[in-house]
Amino acid sequence: MRDFAVEKEMYRQAVELIEKRYPTGWGGAGVVHTAQGHYFTSVSIDTANNSAVLCIETGAMLEAHKYNEKVTHCMCLVRDDENSPYQVLSPCGICQERLRYWGEDVQVAVTAKEQELLFVPLSVLQPYHWTKAYPEEEMEHYQEPEDKSN
């Protein structure tokens, strides 16, 4: 289900990070939101070897994973330069694979006409995903941390 407050805050944080990290020229930022209510941000790595590049939002996903939090939303935002409009980039196929760890209901921002902010669940992007061939419980997936207080 869409959460417009979360989506708006993710967009705000992405813009804030791009303006700070890339005040001029190209800029891009990734933001994820977790079920625990946290936001994590990232940028892509710069490298002389293009085959070593990672997607902009990878770092934010890893940050959430570091704290064992369940990703609920993911967004990738870019602009060509400081005078260009912001554009959402749908998650690439590899990022869709990464995000599936948290389930096919993860809401992802997708490239849409007229700069509209649109989120859809992963299941909409990949209705025929290969994992449907296997029992869900056999797939590597996020599990709630055990409650050690009991």
Ligand SMILES: [Zn+2]
């Ligand atoms: Zn990607």
